Amino acid sequence: MSVDSFQYLPRVLAAYYRMTDQRPELPIPWTPLANPLTECMFGLVTSGGLYHLGVEPPFDVEREREDPKWGDPTYRTLPVDIRQHEVGASHLHYNNRDVLDDVNILLPVHRFQELVTQGRIGGLAQHAYSFMGYQGYPRDTTAWQEIYGPEVARKLLAEHVECVLLTPT
Amino acid sequence: MLARTLEAAGLSTILVTNMPFWAERVGVPRTLAVEFPFGHTLGRPSDAAQQMRVIRQALEMLETAEVPGTITHSPETWPVPKKEAIKDWQPVEPSPLIKEMTPRFIEIMRQRRRGAHG
Numbered sequence: 163m164s165v166d167s168f169q170y171l172p173r174v175l176a177a178y179y180r181m182t183d184q185r186p187e188l189p190i191p192w193t194p195l196a197n198p199l200t201e202c203m204f205g206l207v208t209s210g211g212l213y214h215l216g217v218e219p220p221f222d223v224e225r226e227r228e229d230p231k232w233g234d235p236t237y238r239t240l241p242v243d244i245r246q247h248e249v250g251a252s253h254l255h256y257n258n259r260d261v262l263d264d265v266n267i268l269l270p271v272h273r274f275q276e277l278v279t280q281g282r283i284g285g286l287a288q289h290a291y292s293f294m295g296y297q298g299y300p301r302d303t304t305a306w307q308e309i310y311g312p313e314v315a316r317k318l319l320a321e322h323v324e325c326v327l328l329t330p331t
Numbered sequence: 332m333l334a335r336t337l338e339a340a341g342l343s344t345i346l347v348t349n350m351p352f353w354a355e356r357v358g359v360p361r362t363l364a365v366e367f368p369f370g371h372t373l374g375r376p377s378d379a380a381q382q383m384r385v386i387r388q389a390l391e392m393l394e395t396a397e398v399p400g401t402i403t404h405s406p407e408t409w410p411v412p413k414k415e416a417i418k419d420w421q422p423v424e425p426s427p428l429i430k431e432m433t434p435r436f437i438e439i440m441r442q443r444r445r446g447a448h449g
Contacts, residue, residue: 175429188358194343198394255422256369267372268373273373273383283390307336312336316340318337326343326345328334
């Protein structure tokens with residue numbers, strides 16, 4: 163069985179996306195697992211537009227409202243022991259209600275703590291990261307690739323992370 | 332694209348998405364595809380069992396994938412009727428882009444259809 167990528171898209175958007183003719187740039191990057199997962203430190207990264215309320219500002223949706231073809235390329239840092247009521251969401255392209263109810267649907271901090279307790283994974287890094295998935299029209303991920311992605315990679319590596327779960331919206 | 336950047340930096344990544352269409356076109360190292368509405372990548376709020384099932388599938392994929400660009404499809408299903416789910420995930424207010432571009436998207440498609448029919 164195959165997942166239908168267009169199942170939940172409004173028809174206009176689905177039709178538009180289907181017109182895309184893009185091929186992956188080769189080679190596809192590849193870092194083979196060095197150790198069994200039971201020994202691996204995990205990091206969590208989402209692009210759900212989440213942020214730590216009261217500690218960091220939301221993503222710049224005001225600028226996006228003024229300039230709809232632009233999306234905020236920066237990231238936010240969330241401690242994995244964050245409480246649900248401390249989670250903020252600033253992403254204009256999906257209904258934030260459910261992630262504000264249960265952060266785990268996009269950033270599974272509690273589920274991963276359970277995996278550590280169960281010994282399924284070696285550990286969970288203290289800091290998780292959120293980007294905001296709307297990167298302009300036409301989509302421009304240059305800042306992600308050249309500045310913010312490498313910065314987050316460095317921070318994850320500094321916490322000895324080997325594996326990353328990535329959860330776009 | 333973030334998956335590629337992190338993988339290139341020396342991390343082993345697993346991406347969970349409801350749009351394997353993009354994962355394929357971008358060239359993501361490892362992808363678990365789930366047929367869930369946007370904004371609910373790992374499942375429904377408060378459904379820890381479902382979230383854990385998807386996460387375990389992702390971990391298994393991370394352990395077993397051998398070829399860069401592998402996409403595995405999760406058998407998980409969304410328990411809400413599709414019509415309702417489609418309405419439910421969309422933002423309360425259309426995004427600034429949608430507001431601005433919908434008329435243009437429709438026009439582009441009309442032009443394409445005219446072109447295709449000569």
